[in-house]
Amino acid sequence: MASKHMNLKRVTKRVKEEFGSTIEIAKVLNIKDAVSTFRGKVDIQLMVHNGHKEWGWIKKHLLKKHEVMNRYFDKTCPKLSDEKIRKLEKIELDEEYKDCIWICWWQGIDQAPYIVKKCVDSIRKHAGNHKVIIITDKNYKDYVDFPEWLLEKKDKGIITKTHMSDLLRLKLLGQYGGIWLDSTFYCTDSLEPYFESPIWSIKRPDYRHTSVACGYFANYSFGCQKEYRIVFNIIAEYLLMYWKTNDYMIDYLFLDYLIVQAQRKHRMVREAFDLIEPNNPECDELLKILGNKYEEKVWCQMKKETALFKLTWKANFPKEISGNETFYGKLVEDKLI
Numbered sequence: 001m002a003s004k005h006m007n008l009k010r011v012t013k014r015v016k017e018e019f020g021s022t023i024e025i026a027k028v029l030n031i032k033d034a035v036s037t038f039r040g041k042v043d044i045q046l047m048v049h050n051g052h053k054e055w056g057w058i059k060k061h062l063l064k065k066h067e068v069m070n071r072y073f074d075k076t077c078p079k080l081s082d083e084k085i086r087k088l089e090k091i092e093l094d095e096e097y098k099d100c101i102w103i104c105w106w107q108g109i110d111q112a113p114y115i116v117k118k119c120v121d122s123i124r125k126h127a128g129n130h131k132v133i134i135i136t137d138k139n140y141k142d143y144v145d146f147p148e149w150l151l152e153k154k155d156k157g158i159i160t161k162t163h164m165s166d167l168l169r170l171k172l173l174g175q176y177g178g179i180w181l182d183s184t185f186y187c188t189d190s191l192e193p194y195f196e197s198p199i200w201s202i203k204r205p206d207y208r209h210t211s212v213a214c215g216y217f218a219n220y221s222f223g224c225q226k227e228y229r230i231v232f233n234i235i236a237e238y239l240l241m242y243w244k245t246n247d248y249m250i251d252y253l254f255l256d257y258l259i260v261q262a263q264r265k266h267r268m269v270r271e272a273f274d275l276i277e278p279n280n281p282e283c284d285e286l287l288k289i290l291g292n293k294y295e296e297k298v299w300c301q302m303k304k305e306t307a308l309f310k311l312t313w314k315a316n317f318p319k320e321i322s323g324n325e326t327f328y329g330k331l332v333e334d335k336l337i
Contacts (some may be wrong), residue, residue: 040065088233104135113313144171174233179223189307282306291317
């Protein structure tokens with residue numbers, strides 16, 4: 001009963017936020033545009049419940065939403081000054097943490113769900129000579145500095161840990177470079193090739209249009225060499241600017257809109273993202289069959305061009321089905337290799 005009450009409370013809060021966002025967009029643009037963004041958000045929820053099928057009319061609505069939101073941010077997100085860019089370019093690299101792999105689990109990995117622990121183990125296994133650093137509530141200040149006003153908003157619950165992790169990844173890469181991976185990535189091969197790219201993200205062009213990224217980048221996977229740290233410092237500044245003047249999300253995927261804004265406003269950011277080569281085309285496919293009977297042929301085909309598989313800790317999967325081991329069963333027994 002208490003669980004149902006909490007779910008209802010969350011849904012009510014979310015609906016209230018979405019109506020508030022729609023009104024705000026109408027103030028900046030117009031009612032018609034605002035309604036089109038709300039319709040796009042409804043379509044995203046439809047996709048969540050239809051197995052992420054993106055029918056033609058849904059794609060049309062989503063692309064319209066992105067076009068409107070880009071115009072909204074064009075008007076509300078001022079371009080960083082040349083002076084600010086020069087300051088960001090002067091941020092020195094700490095060689096001790098150069099080329100690390102960054103992962104965050106705020107409570108500490110010992111408190112993480114089992115599947116998260118297995119994913120982190122797989123990343124460590126394929127990290128080569130690169131340090132794997134787990135960021136937590138207790139150590140994040142050892143690596144990045146957040147302004148006091150931001151921490152105050154965090155303490156008040158205005159900025160959630162999810163929002164903090166958005167900024168955390170940008171600040172870490174802006175300070176040190178290296179690779180950021182969400183804690184639910186299952187890794188099956190060496191991560192070294194991603195360190196060889198000037199800038200990196202999982203890229204599957206025109207892969208779904210839920211996000212304005214449209215597959216051209218994925219904010220749960222980023223990386224850069226030291227010369228390209230400025231790209232993530234610029235994006236971090238846009239995120240800080242947003243939270244400095246706002247106490248709510250105008251859109252659940254607003255980080256991706258701000259990344260696109262940085263590309264639209266700064267040629268160096270746009271050209272850097274253009275350097276990313278398509279990679280990991282089957283990134284989402286293991287999750288879809290994780291609870292299914294294990295099939296060697298399917299697994300071999302899936303991992304041919306993909307080394308990173310995005311999973312989730314928010315669902316349960318069986319280890320066996322009708323006496324047959326599942327993909328999840330293989331994973332937890334360290335046999336999914």
